[in-house]
Amino acid sequence: MEASITLKKVGKLAGDKTILAGLTFGVEKGSMVAIIGDNDAGKSTLLRVMAGFENPEFGSVFIHGLDSIKRRREIRSMVGYVPLESDLDPWLTLDKNIRCIGYFYGINDHTINNRISKYNEVLKLDDFLNVQAGELSPGIQKKGMLVRALIHDPSVLILDEPTAFMDATSNRQTWDLLNTLKQNKTVIYVSHVLSEVEQSHDRILILHHGKVILDGSLDKLLESTLDFNQFQIEFEELSDDLYNRLIKIPGIVTPSKLNNIFHFYGRSRAIFFKVLTEAHEIKMNDLNFKKLGLKDLLDSQFARKGLDG
Amino acid sequence: MNTVIAFLKRRWWLTQERLFSTLILVFITPVILYLLIHLPLNTIIVRSVRNIPYGDWALPGYLMIVSFFGLIPTIYRDLFELRLHGKALFPITLTPVSKIEIVMGILITAIVESIVYLLFSLIVFLMLIDVSYRWFDFLTIFFYLIIQMALIGNVIIMLALLAKRVTTFLPVVLLILAVYIFGSGMIFEFEFYPAQIGEILKYLPTSLILENLRTILFTRYFIWWSFLIPIGIIISLVIANSKILRYVVKQ
Numbered sequence: 001m002e003a004s005i006t007l008k009k010v011g012k013l014a015g016d017k018t019i020l021a022g023l024t025f026g027v028e029k030g031s032m033v034a035i036i037g038d039n040d041a042g043k044s045t046l047l048r049v050m051a052g053f054e055n056p057e058f059g060s061v062f063i064h065g066l067d068s069i070k071r072r073r074e075i076r077s078m079v080g081y082v083p084l085e086s087d088l089d090p091w092l093t094l095d096k097n098i099r100c101i102g103y104f105y106g107i108n109d110h111t112i113n114n115r116i117s118k119y120n121e122v123l124k125l126d127d128f129l130n131v132q133a134g135e136l137s138p139g140i141q142k143k144g145m146l147v148r149a150l151i152h153d154p155s156v157l158i159l160d161e162p163t164a165f166m167d168a169t170s171n172r173q174t175w176d177l178l179n180t181l182k183q184n185k186t187v188i189y190v191s192h193v194l195s196e197v198e199q200s201h202d203r204i205l206i207l208h209h210g211k212v213i214l215d216g217s218l219d220k221l222l223e224s225t226l227d228f229n230q231f232q233i234e235f236e237e238l239s240d241d242l243y244n245r246l247i248k249i250p251g252i253v254t255p256s257k258l259n260n261i262f263h264f265y266g267r268s269r270a271i272f273f274k275v276l277t278e279a280h281e282i283k284m285n286d287l288n289f290k291k292l293g294l295k296d297l298l299d300s301q302f303a304r305k306g307l308d309g
Numbered sequence: 310m311n312t313v314i315a316f317l318k319r320r321w322w323l324t325q326e327r328l329f330s331t332l333i334l335v336f337i338t339p340v341i342l343y344l345l346i347h348l349p350l351n352t353i354i355v356r357s358v359r360n361i362p363y364g365d366w367a368l369p370g371y372l373m374i375v376s377f378f379g380l381i382p383t384i385y386r387d388l389f390e391l392r393l394h395g396k397a398l399f400p401i402t403l404t405p406v407s408k409i410e411i412v413m414g415i416l417i418t419a420i421v422e423s424i425v426y427l428l429f430s431l432i433v434f435l436m437l438i439d440v441s442y443r444w445f446d447f448l449t450i451f452f453y454l455i456i457q458m459a460l461i462g463n464v465i466i467m468l469a470l471l472a473k474r475v476t477t478f479l480p481v482v483l484l485i486l487a488v489y490i491f492g493s494g495m496i497f498e499f500e501f502y503p504a505q506i507g508e509i510l511k512y513l514p515t516s517l518i519l520e521n522l523r524t525i526l527f528t529r530y531f532i533w534w535s536f537l538i539p540i541g542i543i544i545s546l547v548i549a550n551s552k553i554l555r556y557v558v559k560q
Binding site for chain 1: 395403
């Protein structure tokens, strides 16, 4: 696959602190890549560097093979960027905010009008286009920023929390648009809404302390790192003796005990039955079982150490 | 050219939002200058050292003072407020427009806006002050006003880019304004100052521009060096400001 974005040993510092630690990866053309991670993992900085909003301290970013610093002017036309917080001009209407940026790209009024109408059909911004941006809710502003980022028809779209501040309807409209755009644009976004990430991605990058610690589709990530189930059994009484017997059952991973609740992970459901058999003489009050997902991947230390580690 | 047109359209849209208050200020500023500066000084000075009627001598200076006020809103808004608070400068920096084009675009927009204010102000001044200029003299005055605005506009741009707080920006702007009004020969001649101070003030770039203009208006003589030095400074400031903009937006 042809690479849309390529990062080569990209590093970014803030004083003594490393924000991005020599990142090297490529993003395929026409793919949708989600970047997730803890707060302060460097996600937004990574987006800003990819968008040309900030320069890396070392390393290089290439967009369609062009160096983002040496060929800055050409790159600008290829990339659309939506930051987390509103950067609309509060005293201009939403329409004029979008139109103004279109003029800076040298786009004529006819094309601007066509593009605004096209995206307006999906995002339903009719009632807000002629309202001053400062008077609009943050969710509407965010939709306006998305249209503004698309006004020059970029081939790469970089979004920091694309649905931040949005209600359910706006959220759905935005994802409908992004999933349509994915067919002919590369979309890279950061999100903390893991359900959205699970639904909309070709690839997920998990960032931790400025490094990519996991990279792949959700299925691949869960398969390689977390093909585990989470089990929880609440006993009437969980004695130390019983707990010690249970944790010796082969296949039980990271067991823990909280009062009378026994919590553990295992790759197959058979382990669960082994535990039930071992503890059959003790009365059980509750049973809980679930297949792990992206949230568990992030919540746990698995991503960093591996479940078996 | 696209950049300048985009900045101009944007500025026009913004001005429409506050057209009434802008018009009031445009008419009030020359009236205040007339009442508080011209009336008292004209009774003291009457004619300049070169025997020019004070109204003729001072009018270019008054217009330059008005132009200063015309420059501030655009530059403050785009390069200070929207850089630090609204962040609306950043989407512009992500377009395929160089930093020097952004600086030039904002400067030209500020100058164009200021010229419109100056035309209104000139009408007010002409109603209040007797002057003996011919139409060609007004063209010359506006040509020099543009040069003066390019110079002082660049100074304000530099301040707007370097200042991080409004409590820094405002006092420094007032200080620049004080030097601009009192140190550039706008309302007093340099002969009123102690000799050494007057000698230094004469060579301020803003003084050179105004003195060059007055020399043309009153003696029909053009001094190249005092014209070229400010032009050189303006070009250097535009380049310096584009570098500073690149530095402050970290691009």
